[in-house]
Amino acid sequence: xxxxxxxxxxxxxxxxxxxxxxxxxxxxxxxxxxxxxxxxxxxxxxxxxxxxxxxxxxxxxxxxxxxxxxxxxxxxxxxxxxxxxxxxxxxxxxxxxxxxxxxxxxxxxxxxx
Amino acid sequence: xxxxxxxxxxxxxxxxxxxxxxxxxxxxxxxxxxxxxxxxxxxxxxxxxxxxxxxxxxxxxxxxxxxxxxxxxxxxxxxxxxxxxxxxxxxxxxxxxxxxxxxxxxxxx
Numbered sequence: 001x002x003x004x005x006x007x008x009x010x011x012x013x014x015x016x017x018x019x020x021x022x023x024x025x026x027x028x029x030x031x032x033x034x035x036x037x038x039x040x041x042x043x044x045x046x047x048x049x050x051x052x053x054x055x056x057x058x059x060x061x062x063x064x065x066x067x068x069x070x071x072x073x074x075x076x077x078x079x080x081x082x083x084x085x086x087x088x089x090x091x092x093x094x095x096x097x098x099x100x101x102x103x104x105x106x107x108x109x110x111x112x113x
Numbered sequence: 114x115x116x117x118x119x120x121x122x123x124x125x126x127x128x129x130x131x132x133x134x135x136x137x138x139x140x141x142x143x144x145x146x147x148x149x150x151x152x153x154x155x156x157x158x159x160x161x162x163x164x165x166x167x168x169x170x171x172x173x174x175x176x177x178x179x180x181x182x183x184x185x186x187x188x189x190x191x192x193x194x195x196x197x198x199x200x201x202x203x204x205x206x207x208x209x210x211x212x213x214x215x216x217x218x219x220x221x222x
Contacts, residue, residue, distance in 0.1 A: 102146075
C-alpha cells in the first residue's frame with residue numbers, strides 16, 4: 001500500500017482479555033517497529049523486526065507482550081491478559097532498511113476497561 | 114524507556130511568529146529526525162538530518178544537526194494555525210530511534 005496501515009483503529013477490551021493489533025508496513029520495507037504512546041507522552045520503543053526476526057525485544061514491558069512478523073510483511077502485536085495500564089496508542093512504523101527513516105501508521109488506540 | 118530531553122514542552126504563539134524548539138541527548142547520534150503529530154494520527158516526518166552541522170529546510174521549517182551530534186534544533190517561521198500539533202525529535206545511533214518527549218504547539222490566530 002501507499003503507507004503503513006494498522007488495524008483496528010480503536011479497540012476497547014475488558015481487563016484480562018487478550019488483544020491482537022495488526023500492522024501492514026509499506027511494501028518493500030524490511031524493518032518494522034512497534035511503539036507505545038501513552039496519553040500526552042512521547043513514543044516508547046517496544047520491539048523491532050528485521051525481516052521476520054526480532055533481534056531486540058528489550059522494550060516489551062512484560063511477558064504478556066509478544067509480537068511476530070510473517071513473510072517479512074505483516075506484523076501482529078499481542079497483549080495477553082490486558083491490564084488497565086496497557087491503555088495507550090500503539091504505533092507501528094516501517095523503514096526500507098535499518099537506520100533508514102521510519103514512516104508511521106495511524107496507530108491503534110487501545111482502551112482497557 | 115529512554116527519551117531525549119526536548120524543550121519547550123509546550124508553547125502558545127501568535128500567528129505569524131517564529132518558533133524554535135530543540136532536543137538534547139547525552140548520547141551521540143548519527144541521524145536526527147523531526148516529526149509532527151496531529152490528534153488521532155501517527156507522526157509524520159518533517160525533516161531528516163544525517164550529518165553533523167547539516168542545516169536543512171522544508172518550506173517554512175528549518176532544522177539543524179548540532180555540531181556536537183548531541184542536539185538538534187527545529188525552527189518554524191511565520192507560523193500559521195495549521196502548525197498546531199505535537200512536534201517530536203528522534204535520534205538514532207544504530208538501529209533504534211529514541212524519541213523526545215514532544216513540544217506541543219498552539220498557534221493563536
